[in-house]
Amino acid sequence: MGIDLTVNGDHLTSTSDPVTPLVDVLREEFHLTGAKPVCREGFCGACMVLIDGDPTPSCLVPAALANGCDIRTVEGLAANGGLNPIQAALEACDAVQCGMCFPGMVVSLTHLVSTRPDATREDIRAALTGNICRCTGYERIIEAALLALATA
Ligand code: FES
Ligand code: FES
Numbered sequence: 001m002g003i004d005l006t007v008n009g010d011h012l013t014s015t016s017d018p019v020t021p022l023v024d025v026l027r028e029e030f031h032l033t034g035a036k037p038v039c040r041e042g043f044c045g046a047c048m049v050l051i052d053g054d055p056t057p058s059c060l061v062p063a064a065l066a067n068g069c070d071i072r073t074v075e076g077l078a079a080n081g082g083l084n085p086i087q088a089a090l091e092a093c094d095a096v097q098c099g100m101c102f103p104g105m106v107v108s109l110t111h112l113v114s115t116r117p118d119a120t121r122e123d124i125r126a127a128l129t130g131n132i133c134r135c136t137g138y139e140r141i142i143e144a145a146l147l148a149l150a151t152a
Pocket of ligand 1: 040041045047059
């Protein structure tokens with residue numbers, strides 16, 4: 001018996017051990033390598049995905065608990081094959097260096113822009129409490145989120 005998931009709109013069945021972290025199922029079984037297993041403790045946000053619409057660290061979710069869920073990874077966030085507003089704004093603001101945090105940032109900020117069009121700078125800071133960046137710094141990322149909110 002498998003674990004049924006909808007990933008970026010595709011209905012997939014995982015045959016992984018039920019306790020396998022979702023991030024590993026996504027990367028190793030489904031070859032979606034955007035989510036990064038960095039801390040594996042729920043602190044860094046590099047593995048962030050949307051589960052039933054909510055930003056969630058996929059390192060903390062055993063595959064079995066995601067059974068029947070709608071999963072959206074960074075690979076599924078492009079808009080009509082192009083960059084979505086937050087992706088375009090992050091690029092325009094030169095808000096990425098090594099890129100390790102980037103997929104998780106995109107997931108959290110895409111959720112914010114789509115659910116809180118009136119979000120303030122403080123709301124953006126709050127939305128990023130689960131995402132750690134160790135090289136770009138947060139100011140450019142926040143500027144990019146404000147730009148995306150202004151242009152979305
Ligand atoms: S790897 Fe999941 S929060 Fe860091
Ligand atoms: S761009 Fe390197 S950790 Fe954020």
